[in-house]
Amino acid sequence: MKDSPGTEARHKRVMERIVALTLQIGVITSVVLVLAGAAVTFWHHPEYVHGTELLKMLTGPDNDFPKTLHNVFAGLAAFRGQSIIVLGLMVLLATPVLRVAISALIFLLERDGVFVAITLFVLGLLVVSFFLGRVE
Amino acid sequence: MTPLWFMLALFGISILAGFLGSLLGIGGGIILTPALTLLLGVDIRYAIGASLVSVIATSSGAAAAYVRERMANIRVAMLLEIGTTVGALIGASVGGYVGKNWLFVIFGLMLGYSSLVMLRKRRDLGGVDVPPDRLADRLRLHDAYFDEAAGREIPYKVTHTKVGVALMVVAGAASGLLGIGSGSLKVPAMDLAMRLPIKVSTATSNFMMGVTAAASAGIYFARGDINPFIAAPVAAGVLMGATLGSRILGKIQSHTVRLLFVLVLLLVSAQMLWKGLRP
Numbered sequence: 001m002k003d004s005p006g007t008e009a010r011h012k013r014v015m016e017r018i019v020a021l022t023l024q025i026g027v028i029t030s031v032v033l034v035l036a037g038a039a040v041t042f043w044h045h046p047e048y049v050h051g052t053e054l055l056k057m058l059t060g061p062d063n064d065f066p067k068t069l070h071n072v073f074a075g076l077a078a079f080r081g082q083s084i085i086v087l088g089l090m091v092l093l094a095t096p097v098l099r100v101a102i103s104a105l106i107f108l109l110e111r112d113g114v115f116v117a118i119t120l121f122v123l124g125l126l127v128v129s130f131f132l133g134r135v136e
Numbered sequence: 137m138t139p140l141w142f143m144l145a146l147f148g149i150s151i152l153a154g155f156l157g158s159l160l161g162i163g164g165g166i167i168l169t170p171a172l173t174l175l176l177g178v179d180i181r182y183a184i185g186a187s188l189v190s191v192i193a194t195s196s197g198a199a200a201a202y203v204r205e206r207m208a209n210i211r212v213a214m215l216l217e218i219g220t221t222v223g224a225l226i227g228a229s230v231g232g233y234v235g236k237n238w239l240f241v242i243f244g245l246m247l248g249y250s251s252l253v254m255l256r257k258r259r260d261l262g263g264v265d266v267p268p269d270r271l272a273d274r275l276r277l278h279d280a281y282f283d284e285a286a287g288r289e290i291p292y293k294v295t296h297t298k299v300g301v302a303l304m305v306v307a308g309a310a311s312g313l314l315g316i317g318s319g320s321l322k323v324p325a326m327d328l329a330m331r332l333p334i335k336v337s338t339a340t341s342n343f344m345m346g347v348t349a350a351a352s353a354g355i356y357f358a359r360g361d362i363n364p365f366i367a368a369p370v371a372a373g374v375l376m377g378a379t380l381g382s383r384i385l386g387k388i389q390s391h392t393v394r395l396l397f398v399l400v401l402l403l404v405s406a407q408m409l410w411k412g413l414r415p
Contacts, residue, residue: 015210016203016204016206016210017204019199019203019210020199020200020201020203020204021200023196023199023200023203024200026196027196027197027200027375030371030375031371031372031375034368034371034372035368035372037364037368038143038368038369038372041365042140048138048139048140049138049139049140050138051138051139052137052138054138054139055137055138055139055142058139058142058363058365059142059176059177059178059179059182059363059365059366060179061179063363063365065360065363065364065365067357067358067359067360068358082364082365085364085365085367085368086362086364088368088371089189089357089362089364089367089368089371090357092189092192092193092196092371092375093189093192093350093353093357094350095192095196095346096192096195096196096346096347096349096350097347097350099196099199099346099347100214100217100347103210103214114275115211115214115275118214118215118218119214121218122214122217122218122221122347125218125221125222125225125351126221126347126350126351128225129221129224129225129228129351129352130351130354130355
């Protein structure tokens, strides 16, 4: 049975709502984490508020911030501000990928085969390029 | 400068970058990279990492509103995303083999030319009066959005879909090769070839660029290019600016958006020519 145009339009609105909501949740979570992390950093290091000689260290290669997932979680366990920031950044970097994954799911529910294929293809390429980058 | 002042200054600059980026469908690197390297003395490596964060933050911060207000066309975005991701992979794999100088010159000239053509189109709002395209019909790409400035719903049709996808491959490859935000290439392609309304073009470009950038985010993170002390104010500021910008896009006149975009495009074009031609 073919859906009437009205049903299709309504489906589309629902889809747009879900995508928008996902994005908003991701964005708000990441902002809260990033701001909390910055607050914790300054709380642990009151010298960052007045000292001028520390900026070069913080913005240069000597800043020992977490670069692997393992480091991030170790830092979180120790309640390190920069690790909380990185967690927030990771949530932010994941939102677009999540957006594609959800779109694929919604196209699937709408039984829009062509767009399921298109979206899964994009998702697959994202994963491939992610791992290609890791090998370098 | 104290670390606190650094963060606050960068936060302010990032709000501006996010605002402009969300209006024009570009990443904000055009403001952030020079501000970080020239003004704040940050190493280019961390500046590029921060720009990547800015692209994703601009995209995610504005996309929610653009999707809700139907300014971004998700179906067009997903389809074109095939082109940009394939292009990005091509660009990344041939990156070591091609001379970048003449590529900068070619793209610089191309963008300069596009900006002039886009300027000439400034009376055109996009719409349903475009050459028929069976592929766009079959994929049901046509849509409508509510334009607050015009005070009415604006239906539009998409045309030259194949050309659009092909141009996205070029755009993706160029951003992989030259490290430029692909928004400056995507918007002219959607505007001039596919004939989307300018606001739909920038909002759709905005929606897409986060996805493309996310593909390389893992690399930058593992390489240690994303310094949380620099990225935190960028992420928070850009998200705020982008949320603000996305609320405003509907309200400003289409030709204002177009004019702003043309100005930024001219700037990018000049920057690229300079990069390619400097001794």
